[in-house]
Amino acid sequence: MSSTSHISVNGHPHVIYQENALSQEELLKQSEAFYSFLDQRRSVREYADTPVPKEVIEALIKTASTAPSGAHKQPWTFCAVSNPALKTKIKEAAEAEEKESYESRMSDRWKKDLEPLGTDMHKPFLEIAPWLIIVFKKVHDLGDEGEKINNYYVNESVGIACGMLITAIHNAGLVTLTHTPSPMNFLAKLLNRPSNERAFLLLPVGYPKSPTYVPDIARKPLDEVAEFYE
Ligand code: IYR
Secondary structure, three states: OOOOOEEEEOOEEEEOOOOOOOOHHHHHHHHHHHHHHHOOOOEOOOEOOOOOOHHHHHHHHHHHOOOOOHHHOOOEEEEEEOOHHHHHHHHHHHHHHHHHHHHHHOOHHHHHHHHHHOOOOOOOHHHHOOEEEEEEEEOEEEOOOOOEEEOOOHHHHHHHHHHHHHHHHHHOOOEEOOEOOOOOHHHHHHOOOOOOEEEEEEEEEEOEOOOOOOOOOOOOOHHHHOOOOO
């Protein structure tokens, strides 16, 4: 039986969803395979300066922008920076904030928690990685007259989009790192962003330095991260 491909809901057009259902056997195989693949993702702090084509970055951003968002407002802007002078400015400003953080803002306990990861105030990857993607959240939209237009669940929406971006970067065979210099407002200034945008996350994107090393840490087992109510 064939179904109609278009209907109207509250006067708004709806199209038929293209199902992609798998057999139970295939479902398990695909889910396990995707888990194994994503379990290989690591946050990488040392990058090669090997270029990555702009078209790849465009595809990664298009992928992230498929994320679900409150009322489908897509309250995000992905700023992709390869300009060397701008990367240097971002590095200098980020390191100035990081120095302040490591020397006085962060508690001893926090720094102790970071010791196994080997982070410090120096962020050479901000110049070496061929691309920096700075994700901005739109706390509201701006109308033609500069009026505020509501967005909804902005942090949740942008967080989900960032997760999908990180997944897409891994899928491309590239590496990234979630860098959150704090405070981050220097990024809106350096990138000339409009008044409704706030920096959310900075992701360097590139190939890893070869060789590079990552902390030998394990992920929590399923029974520590999941509860089933059957
Ligand atoms: N933003 C700092 C500190 C930092 C904080 C956490 I929580 C990390 O998981 C890693 C680093 C930095 O980027 O070094």
